[in-house]
Amino acid sequence: MVRDALGDLAVFVAVAEERSFTRAAARLSTSQSAVSNAMRRLEEQLGLRLLARTTRSVSPTEAGETLLATLLPALGDIRGSLEAxxxxxxxxxxxxxxxxxxxxxxxxxxxxxxxxxxxxxxxxxxxxxxxxxxxxxxxxxxxxxxxxxxxxxxxxxxxxxxDLRLAVVGSPAYFAQHPVPQTPRELTAHRCINLRMATRGNLYAWEFERDGQALNVRVGGPVVVNDSAMAINAALGGHGLACVIEDQALLGHVATGRLVRVLEDWCPPFAxxxxxxxxxxxxxxxxxxxxxxxxxxxxx
Missing domain, CATH: 3.40.190.10 (Periplasmic binding protein-like II)
Structure with a gap:
């Protein structure tokens, strides 16, 4: 049974990951009926329902989730051995x-x-x-x-x-209308470009440190983005201050005067x-x- 089920187990992994018989069939370069037959055969052999099916979705059952958690590392090791x-x-x-x-x-x-x-x-x-x-x-x-x-x-x-550093930057046009912040706390009075974090969906709290004193600041402003390059574009357009990772592209904007850097002494290196x-x-x-x-x- 174990020998015969190996191919069906690979089909199960594809269906469980794709949450679709159609997408699993495309991924495996086979027909949807072949995928359905493999799943029916595997569930009959195990005597367990592995997938919960509705007219719109497919998802692993509790038993299916347990099996999937076991199979994924094992299949990864097998793939690594074959590639070796x-x-x-x-x-x-x-x-x-x-x-x-x-x-x-x-x-x-x-x-x-x-x-x-x-x-x-x-x-x-x-x-x-x-x-x-x-x-x-x-x-x-x-x-x-x-x-x-x-x-x-x-x-x-x-x-x-x-090591990397954060940089707080704004355009000359922005600073022509707003004072240069001297401390991170003053950022709450500025228009800032918020960055939405992809993992949890929350807005990034700007992180600062000086002389062992750490300080996180929640900022507000007219723009929210989920990409640092877009935050720089918004800052270049004069829409507010941006807090992004210092790199050659950003330093190029600072060197040419298109952006002005502030609070540099509050931005130490990090891993x-x-x-x-x-x-x-x-x-x-x-x-x-x-x-x-x-x-x-x-x-x-």
Whole structure:
């Protein structure tokens, strides 16, 4: 029974993740009837209902959720073991899936991926740009990239970038009509560009620290965005102050006078971007190539 059910278990995972027989069939490159037959066969063999079906949706039952939680790590290990066989081909090959923030993707990941793809034509890389924290095991990612403070403690974390700083900026046109804030508390009297956090949906409280004194400030203003690049655009347009990560693009705006930086002494460095991944024995050669490239660039 176990041997015969292996294929049906893979079908179950696809249906449970896609929440749809149609999407699961497309993902597996098979017919919807074949997916339905596999699920019926598996449920009959187990004597359990694994999926709750309605006319509009499909979702795992409690038993299905338990089975899915067991299967996902196991299938990930199997995939890693199969990809490791590429070592016998003499050149790394296979797919590497990484979830990342836009800032990390643009400043760190893409330069490394660009170099890897140029050297290893059999490697494929999928970058999923998402501001929310992602369960990389459940969503079948090889790794994720987030700020060091956001990485779960049960993950292996590798620093891939330098310390970062926040920067509070506004346009000259804005400051022609508003005083320059001398302390973070004065921001409550300013028009500010709010950033909505992707994971919890709350507005970001601007974080400051000086001489060991930490201070969080809730700001208000005419614009709310969920992307730092849009916050910079709003600041360039004179719509208020923005609090974003300092990088070369932002410093370029400051250097040319398009933006004015304030409260710099309240913005100390903090831990930068880290690549994180589960503690598995069998990582594919393709993943190790990407990891080694990121590590090498971090030490330059």
């Amino acid at each position: 066989l590429a070592a016998f081909r003499g050149t790394p090959a296979g797919l590497v899936r990484i979830t990342t923030s836009r800032h990390a993707a643009e400043t760190l990941l893409w330069p490394a991926v660009d170099a890897v793809l140029s050297r290893y034509p059999d490697i494929e890389v999928e970058l999923s740009i998402d501001g929310a924290l992602t369960d990389i095991v459940t969503d079948r990612f090889d790794a994720g990239v987030r700020l060091g403070e956001s990485v779960e403690k049960d993950m292996i974390a590798v620093r891939i970038g330098p 930068g971007h880290h690549l994180y991944y589960p503690n598995r024995r069998n990582h594919s050669p393709a993943f190790r190539v990407v990891l080694d490239e990121l590590r090498a660039r971090a030490t330059r």
